[in-house]
Amino acid sequence: xxxxxxxxxxxxxxxxxxxxxxxxxxxxxxxxxxxxxxxxxxxxxxxxxxxxxxxxxxxxxxxxxxxxxxxxxxxxxxxxxxxxxxxxxxxxxxxxxxxxxxxxxxxxxxxxxxxxxxxxxxxxxxxxxxxxxxxxxxxxxxxxxxxxxxxxxxxxxxxxxxxxxxxxxxxxxxxxxxxxxxxxxxxxxxxxxxxxxxxxxxxxxxxxxxxxxxxxxxxxxxxxxxxxxxxxxxxxxxxxxxxxxxxxxxxxxxxxxxxxxxxxxxxxxxxxxxxxxxxxxxxxxxxxxxxxxxxxxxxxxxxxxxxxxxxxxxxxxxxxxxxxxxxxxxxxxxxxxxxxxxxxxxxxxxxxxxxxxxxxxxxx
Amino acid sequence: xxxxxxxxxxxxxxxxxxxxxxxxxxxxxxxxxxxxxxxxxxxxxxxxxxxxxxxxxxxxxxxxxxxxxxxxxxxxxxxxxxxxxxxxxxxxxxxxxxxxxxxxxxxxxxxxxxxxxxxxxxxxxxxxxxxxxxxxxxxxxxxxxxxxxxxxxxxxxxxxxxxxxxxxxxxxxxxxxxxxxxxxxxxxxxxxxxxxxxxxxxxxxxxxxxxxxxxxxxxxxxxxxxxxxxxxxxxxxxxxxxxxxxxxxxxxxxxxxxxxxxxxxxxxxxxxxxxxxxxxxxxxxxxxxxxxxxxxxxxxxxxxxxxxxxxxxxxxxxxxxxxxxxxxxxxxxxxxxxxxxxxxxxxxxxxxxxxxxxx
Numbered sequence: 001x002x003x004x005x006x007x008x009x010x011x012x013x014x015x016x017x018x019x020x021x022x023x024x025x026x027x028x029x030x031x032x033x034x035x036x037x038x039x040x041x042x043x044x045x046x047x048x049x050x051x052x053x054x055x056x057x058x059x060x061x062x063x064x065x066x067x068x069x070x071x072x073x074x075x076x077x078x079x080x081x082x083x084x085x086x087x088x089x090x091x092x093x094x095x096x097x098x099x100x101x102x103x104x105x106x107x108x109x110x111x112x113x114x115x116x117x118x119x120x121x122x123x124x125x126x127x128x129x130x131x132x133x134x135x136x137x138x139x140x141x142x143x144x145x146x147x148x149x150x151x152x153x154x155x156x157x158x159x160x161x162x163x164x165x166x167x168x169x170x171x172x173x174x175x176x177x178x179x180x181x182x183x184x185x186x187x188x189x190x191x192x193x194x195x196x197x198x199x200x201x202x203x204x205x206x207x208x209x210x211x212x213x214x215x216x217x218x219x220x221x222x223x224x225x226x227x228x229x230x231x232x233x234x235x236x237x238x239x240x241x242x243x244x245x246x247x248x249x250x251x252x253x254x255x256x257x258x259x260x261x262x263x264x265x266x267x268x269x270x271x272x273x274x275x276x277x278x279x280x281x282x283x284x285x286x287x288x289x290x291x292x293x294x295x296x297x298x299x300x301x302x303x304x305x306x307x308x309x310x311x312x313x314x315x316x317x318x319x320x321x322x323x324x325x326x327x328x329x330x331x332x333x334x335x336x337x338x339x340x341x342x343x344x345x346x347x348x349x350x351x352x353x354x355x356x357x358x359x360x361x362x363x364x
Numbered sequence: 365x366x367x368x369x370x371x372x373x374x375x376x377x378x379x380x381x382x383x384x385x386x387x388x389x390x391x392x393x394x395x396x397x398x399x400x401x402x403x404x405x406x407x408x409x410x411x412x413x414x415x416x417x418x419x420x421x422x423x424x425x426x427x428x429x430x431x432x433x434x435x436x437x438x439x440x441x442x443x444x445x446x447x448x449x450x451x452x453x454x455x456x457x458x459x460x461x462x463x464x465x466x467x468x469x470x471x472x473x474x475x476x477x478x479x480x481x482x483x484x485x486x487x488x489x490x491x492x493x494x495x496x497x498x499x500x501x502x503x504x505x506x507x508x509x510x511x512x513x514x515x516x517x518x519x520x521x522x523x524x525x526x527x528x529x530x531x532x533x534x535x536x537x538x539x540x541x542x543x544x545x546x547x548x549x550x551x552x553x554x555x556x557x558x559x560x561x562x563x564x565x566x567x568x569x570x571x572x573x574x575x576x577x578x579x580x581x582x583x584x585x586x587x588x589x590x591x592x593x594x595x596x597x598x599x600x601x602x603x604x605x606x607x608x609x610x611x612x613x614x615x616x617x618x619x620x621x622x623x624x625x626x627x628x629x630x631x632x633x634x635x636x637x638x639x640x641x642x643x644x645x646x647x648x649x650x651x652x653x654x655x656x657x658x659x660x661x662x663x664x665x666x667x668x669x670x671x672x673x674x675x676x677x678x679x680x681x682x683x684x685x686x687x688x689x690x691x692x693x694x695x696x697x698x699x700x701x702x703x704x705x706x707x708x709x710x711x712x713x714x715x716x717x718x719x720x721x722x723x
Contacts, residue, residue, distance in 0.1 A: 200606070203619040204662075271606040274623035283661040287622070290654050293446060294575060298615040 001114075003230065004030040004072040008054050008103060009079025011035050013175055013186040014119060017222035018079070023047065025230060032069050034059060034080070054080045054099035059106055066106070073110045077229055078103045079119040082147065085189055085308035089146040096150035100157055107165060116158070116167040117229040122214065122242050122319045124152040124171065129315050134171075134238045134323045144312045166235040170228045172221055173242035173319060179217035179336035182344025187356045189309045190215070194346070195354045197254075197276060198261060198268070201302040204277040206284035207313030209251035214243040214319050217336045224328060232327050240321040246338050250278060250313055256339075260346040281314040415545045416591025417721070418556075419477035420691040422583040422684060423469040425458035431577060439571045447577055451653025451672070455571055455679035458564045458580035462496040463511030465582035466562035467518055473558070473584040474519060481520040485554040486547055487512060490529040490536025490561040492682045492711065497530045515560065524558065533711030534649060535601075536683040537561035537583060538719065542599055544587035556588045563682040574618065576651045576680045583684035593701070594690065598636040598720040600628050607714035617714060621655070624716050626662040629708060632718045633663075640664040644703035644723070645693060649685040649710060650675045659708075671698070683711070690721070699723045 005022055009015050010033040022031055023044045031046045036053040050069060053060035061069065080103075082095035100118065107116050125132045126143035137159060143149040158167050177184040184191060196202040224241045248256060254275040262269050279287075284307075291303045325335070429437070431452055435444035458465060466489070474481055489512035491497050499509040512528045515521070529536045529543075537559060544557035562582035565571065571578050587596075607613045607620060633640060646669050648656055653675050660667055671689050681688055686707040693699050703723040710716050 200613075200616040201619045203622045272602075272604045273606070274620065274627060277623040277626050277662055279658075279662060283658055286654070286661075287658050290450075290652075290658070291618075293449070294442075294618075296615055296618065299618055302615075302619070 001074065002029045003027050003074045003114075004032070004112075005075045005077060005229075006032040006034060006050075006069060006073045007077040007079065008034040008059075008099075009081060009119065011037055012079060012081070012083070013188060013218065014079050014172065014221055014225070016185040017178070017218045018077070018225055019044075019047070021222045021226045022077070025226065027230060030072065032073065036060070054078075054102055055094050057102060057105075059102055070106065070109045071111065074112045075115045075117070075229055076103065076107050076110070076113065077117045077119065077225065081119070081151070083188070085145045085147050086304060087146055089149060092146040092150035093153065096147070097153045097157065100154040104157065104161060104165060114166060115229055115233045115235075116165050117225065117233070118155065118158045118167060118169045119225065120155050120169050120171045121148065121151050122171045122173045122240055123148045123312060124155055125317060125319075126152065127315045129317050131318045131320050132240075133320045134240050137238065144315070145308055148312075162236050168228055168233060168235065168237045168239065170225055170239045170241060173214045173216045173240075175218050175221055176215040176342070177217065177345035177348060178219050179341040179344070180219060182341060182346070182348035184345060184348060184352075184356045185218065187354070189305055191349060191354065191356070192305050193310070194257060194349065196302050196305065197257060197273075198350075198354075200271065200273045201299065202276045202306065204279045204284060204287060205250065205254075205306065205310050205313060206281045207250045207278055207310075208316055209249060209278055211250040211313045211316040212243075212247040212318055213250055213253040213313070214247040215338055215342070216241055216243055217341050220333075220336050223333055224324075227328065227331050227333060232331060239324045239327075240319055241324065242319040242321050243338055244319055244321040244325070244335075246335065247318075248338060248342075254278075256342065257346065260343055261350075263343075264347050264350045281311060284311065284314070413549065414590045415548055415596050416588060417541065417594040417596070417687070417690070418586050418588040418591040419473055419479075420583065420585040420687050420694075421469050421473040421476060422581060422681075422688045422691060423465050423472070424456045424579065424581045424678065424681070425460065425465070427459065428454050428456045429571075430454045434571050434577070439568075440577075441570050441572045442575060447572065447575070449654070450575060451675045452577040452679060453676040455577045456579040456581060456681075457571070460564070461500070462491060462562040462564040462580075462582065463499060463514060465564065465580070466511060466560050466584070467515055469562070469582040469584040470515060470519055470558060470560050473586060477586060479556065479586065482522045484521045484524045484556055484558045485551070486544065486557040487516055487521055487524040487526045488529060488540035488543060488557060488559045489515065489526065490532065490540045490559070490683055492533050492536055492561075492563050493565070494530070495566060496563045497528055511562075521558065531713065532683075532715055533713050534680075534683050534685075535709055535711035535713065535715040535717055537585075537687060538683070538707070538709045538717045539601070539715075541585070541587055541596070541687075541719065542601065542717070545596055545599070548587065548589050554589070556586055558584065558586055560584045561683040571679075573680075574614070579679035579681045581678075581681040581684055581688070583681070583687050585687050593723055594705075595722045596719060597638075597704075597722050598632055599717070600632040600635070601715065601717040602628055604714045610712045610714075620714070621710065622658060622662060625659055625708065625710065628716050629663045629706065629718045632720055633706075636720050638704055638720060642704050643669055643706050645699065645705050646670045647686045647689045647693070647705055647707040648672065648675065649708065650678060650680040650689075651710070665706075685709070686719075694723075
């Protein structure tokens with residue numbers, strides 16, 4: 001059957017690699033891109049831009065438009081999210097929980113719907129430590145930030161409707177950049193943190209030397225989502241798109257980064273900038289509190305970025321993708337090795353002065 | 365002023381161990397310190413010669429102000445309450461010049477430790493700010509009126525060579541101790557080096573630098589061959605010129621402080637075979653107690669090991685803190701022979717240093 005896809009979050013970090021992948025699927029004939037943005041208009045013969053907003057009932061669509069989209073849609077990929085780690089819980093819930101609820105209600109009105117693919121994060125595991133498996137759906141260990149909590153709550157919503165909604169949950173790890181060329185299409189906290197390190201504004205990170213730093217390539221994420229939504233779609237399944245056993249340890253990550261700065265910017269070496277110290281959470285927060293009391297805006301902003309997500313490293317966890325790998329390998333999709341593409345990403349960031357590339361419509 | 369440490373120890377019946385210079389040679393130790401990429405390492409021969417700090421004296425002005433009074437006088441950048449939470453209560457403000465304070469501290473040292481002035485081989489005079497290195501005068505040539513040579517004359521240090529240390533910020537006296545050790549190791553006849561630091565901030569400038577409350581003061585100490593106490597076991601220092609502009613790189617300096625300090629101290633301790641748990645006391649530079657809480661955790665030392673009392677009561681006496689604290693800890697009978705002490709210091713430039721001492 002020919003597929004008509006509705007995707008939200010198509011202009012976000014994942015979406016920018018995912019849209020071309022979806023459009024390239026022979027089985028897909030139409031792609032509705034739900035977006036509230038007016039500045040970005042992806043261009044492809046299969047794409048139809050639908051102005052809407054997941055935070056509003058009926059996705060903010062007029063009745064006629066809603067009906068026509070619902071009638072046609074066979075696959076929903078819900079990726080729209082508030083991804084800021086510093087958002088407060090109400091703001092995060094407004095997009096991530098209410099947005100998912102609105103999308104699920106919409107899905108209930110799609111008579112031809114075959115697949116609902118909820119994009120989530122491996123960090124719904126929050127403050128859990130140890131090995132996190134795909135089948136681990138619930139916990140009560142708490143969360144590092146509102147993003148994690150709201151995405152967890154959204155997952156709970158989706159899984160609670162498993163009897164009525166053919167849904168799969170795709171949990172993504174931290175997206176670093178494209179494995180092929182290191183391109184970063186949208187800057188995120190990880191890129192900002194690397195920039196702070198480069199500019200001697202990252203004094204410390206919480207965690208242990210062994211804490212895994214789980215990163216993934218954006219093209220691998222896009223290919224995996226496409227498999228999860230189409231070829232390998234399985235209702236009730238949960239996927240871990242992550243580095244897994246390929247992750248750097250925190251100590252390795254900092255050292256590798258330092259060496260790549262040296263390699264790409266030989267003159268940088270004479271600055272003699274130290275790697276951030278690895279500290280326990282209590283000390284990290286003591287430093288954060290001190291900086292916040294000082295009123296130095298540059299350092300305060302730097303610390304604000306670090307404190308919004310870095311404490312996750314103080315809850316070391318190995319994200320297992322054993323079940324996911326079983327399926328992906330069967331489909332011929334190999335996970336790019338971090339040691340191969342991390343140098344490309346660092347080189348890209350340095351060559352582009354830490355800026356992400358603008359959206360690449362040409363790739364569509 | 366308390367009596368000199370030497371005299372105190374002599375009364376206690378403690379005799380200095382005697383080790384000849386040949387001991388160092390027999391262990392294959394070099395008399396030349398290693399200077400590699402801004403790092404200095406002389407953990408080698410100094411302890412075998414019993415190079416150490418045999419006496420310390422310091423002078424603080426009689427006038428002191430609380431942080432509240434400083435705030436009312438417009439001499440703070442931050443709020444007084446904020447500085448109080450960082451561990452500061454008051455600071456000392458001098459109406460004397462830096463060279464006058466230096467002379468009083470050095471004279472007290474010579475008097476209390478019973479050293480003949482003409483037996484001093486070298487005078488190292490440190491000051492963090494430019495005004496500490498000249499006797500003020502109208503004529504441009506007064507820029508050559510050096511307090512160090514004036515001190516040599518006033519104290520009759522007739523045999524002493526005289527050198528000023530003027531571009532090491534709050535590290536001046538620590539560098540003086542290090543250079544004194546180098547000098548004694550490489551000059552077989554030399555017996556002692558008088559190290560002095562003095563700074564007085566210009567009248568009316570804020571008493572707060574990078575969230576630390578600054579005191580005027582002077583400190584003098586004697587680095588001696590065959591010192592009966594305070595043997596210098598090891599030392600590390602690093603200078604990072606990237607941060608030379610302390611105004612433009614203020615944020616980077618604040619961020620660089622902790623990781624560099626941590627690596628330096630860990631390098632010092634591991635090189636000397638000393639575990640953090642082996643330290644009896646940490647002699648701080650008197651910057652905010654909050655920053656010490658963080659650094660102590662980073663280097664794995666308990667907060668109880670920090671000699672912290674002077675942070676609130678004396679403030680940051682520029683280059684003199686570590687050694688004032690060593691003096692006060694000794695006077696308060698908080699130290700026992702053989703105690704391992706860590707003195708950590710930091711100064712604009714940007715410089716970090718750590719010294720391992722055996723009391």
